[in-house]
Amino acid sequence: MAGAAIASNANLKTNGYSTSLVASQPMRIHYHTDCYWFGGSEIALLLHVEAAFDSADVEPIFTYRAGSEYESGLRTQASRRVQARRLRLPDPADLKQALTHGKSPRVARMLRGGVSLLPLRQLCLAWDVARMYALFRAGAPDVVHINNGGYPGAISCNAAAIAARAARVPVVVYVVNNVAMAYHRPSRLLDYPVDRLVVRSVDMFVTASMIASQALASVLRLGEGQHTVIPNAAKPGAPTVSRSDVRRDLRISDDHLVLLVMARLEKRKGHTFLLRALPRFPDDIRDKVTVLVAGVGPEHAALEAECATLRIADHVHFLGQRDDRWSLYAAADVVVLPSISHEDMPIVILDAMAAGRPVVATRVAGIPEQVVDGVTGRLVPPGDAAALAEALAAILEDPTGRAAMGKAARARYESRYTPQRFVDAYRKLYSSLLERRRPRESRNTADRRNPAASAGNRRACI
Numbered sequence: 115m116a117g118a119a120i121a122s123n124a125n126l127k128t129n130g131y132s133t134s135l136v137a138s139q140p141m142r143i144h145y146h147t148d149c150y151w152f153g154g155s156e157i158a159l160l161l162h163v164e165a166a167f168d169s170a171d172v173e174p175i176f177t178y179r180a181g182s183e184y185e186s187g188l189r190t191q192a193s194r195r196v197q198a199r200r201l202r203l204p205d206p207a208d209l210k211q212a213l214t215h216g217k218s219p220r221v222a223r224m225l226r227g228g229v230s231l232l233p234l235r236q237l238c239l240a241w242d243v244a245r246m247y248a249l250f251r252a253g254a255p256d257v258v259h260i261n262n263g264g265y266p267g268a269i270s271c272n273a274a275a276i277a278a279r280a281a282r283v284p285v286v287v288y289v290v291n292n293v294a295m296a297y298h299r300p301s302r303l304l305d306y307p308v309d310r311l312v313v314r315s316v317d318m319f320v321t322a323s324m325i326a327s328q329a330l331a332s333v334l335r336l337g338e339g340q341h342t343v344i345p346n347a348a349k350p351g352a353p354t355v356s357r358s359d360v361r362r363d364l365r366i367s368d369d370h371l372v373l374l375v376m377a378r379l380e381k382r383k384g385h386t387f388l389l390r391a392l393p394r395f396p397d398d399i400r401d402k403v404t405v406l407v408a409g410v411g412p413e414h415a416a417l418e419a420e421c422a423t424l425r426i427a428d429h430v431h432f433l434g435q436r437d438d439r440w441s442l443y444a445a446a447d448v449v450v451l452p453s454i455s456h457e458d459m460p461i462v463i464l465d466a467m468a469a470g471r472p473v474v475a476t477r478v479a480g481i482p483e484q485v486v487d488g489v490t491g492r493l494v495p496p497g498d499a500a501a502l503a504e505a506l507a508a509i510l511e512d513p514t515g516r517a518a519m520g521k522a523a524r525a526r527y528e529s530r531y532t533p534q535r536f537v538d539a540y541r542k543l544y545s546s547l548l549e550r551r552r553p554r555e556s557r558n559t560a561d562r563r564n565p566a567a568s569a570g571n572r573r574a575c576i
Contacts, residue, residue, distance in 0.1 A: 140173045141544065144255035144283075146246070148179040148203070148268035152187020153378065154461030155291035158322075158346045158536075159261045160192055165537045167195045175253055179203045179270050190437050203242050203270045206234040235269060239308065242273030243280070250281035257285045257544045264292035264456070265330060266305050272312050279315035285547040287540075288316045292458050293326050293479055294333040309334060317547050320540075322346040322459035323480020342543070345483070347536030348464035348527070351440035360445035364431055370404050371510045374446035374471075376439060376462050377453070379411030384452035384476065387499045389417065392426045394503035399510050400429075408433045408442055443469035447516065448509055451475040454496040459484060467527035472519035474505050490523040 145163055149156055166174035178184065180200040188198065214222035250258065258278040262271035267290070278286045297303050313334050319341040321327040327343045330336065353360075358368065366372060377383040385407065395403060407417070407430060414432065421427040436442060443449065449466035451473065459480040466473050467484070473491035475481050487493040492505035509516050 140171050141257065141548075142173045142175075142253070142255040143257045143259055143544070144175040144177070144250065144253055145259045145261065146177045146271065146274045147261040148270040149184055149261075149263050150181055150207075151183045151378065152191060153263070154346075155261060155263055155289075155458075156184075156187065157191060157348075157461050158291075159289075160196070161347055161349060161533045161536055162259065162540060163196055164193055165533070167197065175199070175255065177201050177249065179205070179268070201245065201270070203245065204238045205269060206238060209234065235304075238269050239273050242270045243277045246270070246274045246277035247281050250278050250283055255283055256548060257287060258283050259540075259544075260286070260288045262288065262290055265290045265294040265333070266302070266309065267292075272308055275312045275315040276308075284551045285318075285544060286316050287318050287320060287543065287547070288312070289320045290326065290330055290458075291322065292456055294330040296329075296333050313340075316340070317551070318342060318543065320344050320543070323483050325479055325483075326458045344536070344539045344543070345531060346459045346461060346464060347531045347533045348461055348468050349533050350465075350468040350527075353441040353444040354438050355441050357444045360441050364404075364406070364433075364445075366404050366431075366445075370402050371399070371448075372404050372406060372446045373448050373450050373506065374406045374408065374442055375450045375452070376408040376436075376442065376465075377451060377460075378409050379407075379413040379417060381413060382454060382456045384454040384496065385413065385417050386420055387454070387497055387502055388450055388452045389420050389424060389426065389430065390499035391503035391506060392429060393424055394500060395507050396511075399507050403429060403510065405430045406433055406442060406446065407431065408436045408439070410435045439465065440469065443471055446471055448491075448506065449473050450502075450506070451481070452496070452502060453478050453481070457481060464527065464531045467523040467531065470520040470524040472509060472516055472523060474502065474509065476502075486522070486526065490519055490526055 143166055145159065145166070147156060147159055163174065163176050166172040176196065177199045178188070178201065180202050185200070192198070210226050213225045217225065258274060260271050260274050262268055266272060271288070275286055275288055295302055297306065313336065317340070319327075319330055319334070319336060321330055321341070321343055322345050324343055327341050331341050355363075361368060361370075361372070373388070375383075375385060375388055377385070379385065388405065392400065392403065392405065418427075418432065421430050433442075443466060449462070449469075449471045451460055451462060453460070453476050455478065457479040460475075463473050463475060463481065463484045467490065473485050475485055475491065475493060476496040477493050478496050482493055485491045485493055492509065494501040494505050509519070
């Protein structure tokens with residue numbers, strides 16, 4: 115890889131993060147993730163991984179399920195010091211994609227439905243448990259840190275939790291980056307036995323927002339001591355080109371007002387409602403507004419068709435996948451995230467705050483914990499184009515207020531969402547869980563070393 119290197123060992127250095135570890139030897143942390151693309155939750159995980167590979171008091175291992183789109187993002191986002199190990203792990207989605215490639219929508223639906231009737235998830239889970247168990251036994255980590263896009267989410271993430279406990283890893287931390295799915299569908303009911311195994315295997319579930327934590331605790335019936343909240347973080351970056359150069363390259367005049375939406379092109383991100391908000395702007399604002407849409411995804415063609423229907427194609431630029439997001443933040447006046455569902459604490463909002471840009475977003479999941487309505491941006495109901503248009507127009511018409519919001523957003527970022535706070539919070543969590551495990555592990559170790567004495571003690575207690 116051009117960025118992250120595929121390897122199993124690392125040259126460790128000292129970094130600036132303050133940690134309180136439970137042992138004089140380096141803490142061995144195995145990070146595992148499984149995602150089809152390199153999204154916000156992966157960017158947050160990368161803060162941990164890069165800090166670990168820079169630290170003298172951590173021995174990191176980083177594994178991920180192999181996938182071309184994920185690896186493309188990893189190469190772009192990760193520094194060369196990160197050494198990643200790709201794992202070829204089976205997934206039913208890969209079979210569905212292979213079977214439906216080039217098929218008509220009707221045939222594709224039938225094939226996907228047929229595959230869903232097979233016990234493939236269970237077979238993949240068993241395979242993944244065996245594979246991850248072997249890795250954990252060989253690597254003997256102190257902590258396994260699992261990064262899952264949601265819950266139940268990726269099969270290999272649940273397998274990693276079960277395998278880690280079977281391999282007697284002292285601490286298992288499971289990060290869930292979305293609101294957990296309840297048992298509303300038959301397919302979710304089939305997950306119930308696996309969910310109970312996962313719950314028994316995990317020491318601490320972590321979410322980035324309170325609302326996601328409450329949902330996860332409700333779905334999995336977690337005790338108070340088994341779930342916690344650690345807000346996400348973002349690492350500020352510098353624009354590679356100036357604001358004026360970005361605008362010139364995109365043929366946007368200096369007097370235009372630029373809205374930036376940076377998100378995967380999926381229905382849940384609500385791009386359609388932003389497009390429908392544009393015609394509702396006052397005439398003097400609408401004529402000067404340009405929308406930059408950065409990202410790729412299955413809704414691209416539908417969104418372009420929506421622009422044509424609304425006759426706003428001249429005001430909307432589809433940029434595709436961009437690696438220069440900090441230059442785009444510099445070129446923007448307002449960052450917009452009109453999501454309608456399936457969020458937790460979006461990294462794009464933290465990026466915007468770090469860049470000193472006001473954010474207009476929806477009241478979904480943990481977003482109200484990030485954006486202070488009327489102070490660092492505006493919050494509107496999801497799926498409400500009229501409310502979105504009103505909020506955006508108010509900010510665009512007020513350059514002084516817009517600047518004040520951007521300044522307040524940056525201050526809120528500095529006080530809550532910096533990488534050092536984020537990494538330190540997780541390191542303290544690892545240490546506290548290891549301390550909690552230490553007496554139990556000491557007894558287990560003594561029993562393994564002297565089984566006769568252990569048996570005698572048990573008889574004496576009967």
